[in-house]
Amino acid sequence: RKNVEDFTGPRERSDLGFITFDITADILNEKTRLCKYNMVFFLTHLHLQSIFDWNVKQLFLYLSAEYSTKNNALNQVVLWDKIMLRGDNPRLFLKDMKSKYFFFDDGNGLKGNRNITLTLSWNVVPNAGILPLVTGSGHVSVPFPDTYETTKSY
Amino acid sequence: SGSMEPAFHRGDLLFLTNRIEDPIRVGEIVVFRIEGREIPIVHRVLKIHERPSGDIKFLTKGDNNAVDDRGLYKRGQHWLEKKDVVGRARGFVPYIGIVTILMNDYPKFKYAVLFFLGLFVLVHRE
Numbered sequence: 328r329k330n331v332e333d334f335t336g337p338r339e340r341s342d343l344g345f346i347t348f349d350i351t352a353d354i355l356n357e358k359t360r361l362c363k364y365n366m367v368f369f370l371t372h373l374h375l376q377s378i379f380d381w382n383v384k385q386l387f388l389y390l391s392a393e394y395s396t397k398n399n400a401l402n403q404v405v406l407w408d409k410i411m412l413r414g415d416n417p418r419l420f421l422k423d424m425k426s427k428y429f430f431f432d433d434g435n436g437l438k439g440n441r442n443i444t445l446t447l448s449w450n451v452v453p454n455a456g457i458l459p460l461v462t463g464s465g466h467v468s469v470p471f472p473d474t475y476e477t478t479k480s481y
Numbered sequence: 482s483g484s485m486e487p488a489f490h491r492g493d494l495l496f497l498t499n500r501i502e503d504p505i506r507v508g509e510i511v512v513f514r515i516e517g518r519e520i521p522i523v524h525r526v527l528k529i530h531e532r533p534s535g536d537i538k539f540l541t542k543g544d545n546n547a548v549d550d551r552g553l554y555k556r557g558q559h560w561l562e563k564k565d566v567v568g569r570a571r572g573f574v575p576y577i578g579i580v581t582i583l584m585n586d587y588p589k590f591k592y593a594v595l596f597f598l599g600l601f602v603l604v605h606r607e
Contacts, residue, residue, distance in 0.1 A: 385487060387525070387544060391507050401531040403507040410487065410544065428549070433530040433538075448508055450525075452488045457572040460508050 379413050386411045387450040390426075392469070394443040396436025404430055406445075441470040484543030485510075485523060494577040495523065497568030505529060505537055505563065510570035513541065516555050521567055524550055530560075538562055 379386075389408040396402060406426035430437075437443075446466040451459050483491065497512055505511065507526050514521045527549055528540040538560035542549040551559060584591040 387488065387508075389508055398532070399530045400533040401529070403529045405507050405527045408544075412487065428527065450488075450508055450510070453572075455574050458510065458570060460506075 382453045382456060383413055383451055384454050385413060385452045387452060388447065389449070390445060390447050392430065392443050392445055394436070394440055396432065396434060396440065398434045398436065402433065402436070404428070404432075406430055411449075437471045438475065439471065439473040441468075443469040443471060445469055484546050485525075486545045488544055489523070489573060490575070492576050492582050494574045495570045496572040496574075498571050499566070499568045501563070503569060504531075505539055505566070511541065511566050512568040512570065513561055513565045514567055515553065515565070516558075522550070522553065523570060536562075 387408065387410055389405045392402075392404045392406055394402050405428060407424060408427065444466050445468075446462055448460060448462040451461065489495070495512075505526060507529055509526050510523060511526055512521050512523050522541075522543075524541040524543045526539050527542045529537055530539070531537040539562075540549055540551065540560060554561070580594075584594060
């Protein structure tokens with residue numbers, strides 16, 4: 328994990344965070360257990376199999392980072408998402424994933440921020456009916472360092 | 482359009498709520514309008530930044546799109562706000578709207594529907 332001061336387009340200089348993560352998800356029920364190992368995060372025993380009943384077309388999974396900063400009481404950034412169709416392998420074993428979307432803060436609130444929480448959630452998309460959002464019960468805390476990286480080795 | 486496939490397709494009927502007090506959070510599917518454009522867009526919330534006051538700015542993206550919606554917003558606009566939201570998608574029924582779409586896209590189909598409707602009415606008046 329590093330953060331670099333960076334800007335794209337017309338925005339002011341905002342903090343940009345880089346997180347790599349592993350997702351191990353064995354999909355059966357909604358209990359999740361997470362553990363941190365060095366720089367790598369395992370989401371283990373994420374059981375979703377029982378969700379795939381006759382009326383479930385797909386799950387839209389997303390990994391989001393949630394944190395507070397001086398300027399903003401609540402920030403949520405989706406780092407990664409995946410569509411899991413009924414019939415797809417319900418076991419996820421993803422290693423060394425890089426975030427799909429740039430983890431820009433609205434300002435400089437990532438530097439020294441000790442309390443970034445990563446959570447895996449999913450939107451159940453039925454063949455017809457309600458669209459519930461479910462959050463996995465486990466989550467991992469990611470602290471960002473106090474200094475910026477000057478070289479980007481991504 | 483196809484930007485939310487495979488969840489929704491053209492012709493699906495969405496059920497929306499629009500409670501102001503419902504907080505906007507990532508993962509939710511919102512219906513929003515861009516200033517100056519008539520047609521609302523139904524996409525998923527990708528990023529939010531909420532002030533202590535409750536003021537919120539957020540970014541959206543269609544599930545089936547490669548990039549976020551910033552390119553769709555008004556020139557110079559980087560974020561959406563609560564005022565841009567016309568509803569939240571809570572549920573849906575597939576394909577119902579397809580009849581309306583077919584009638585718009587294929588006028589001959591519309592005339593055929595009207596013709597048979599007319600026949601139906603005439604026959605039933607007996």
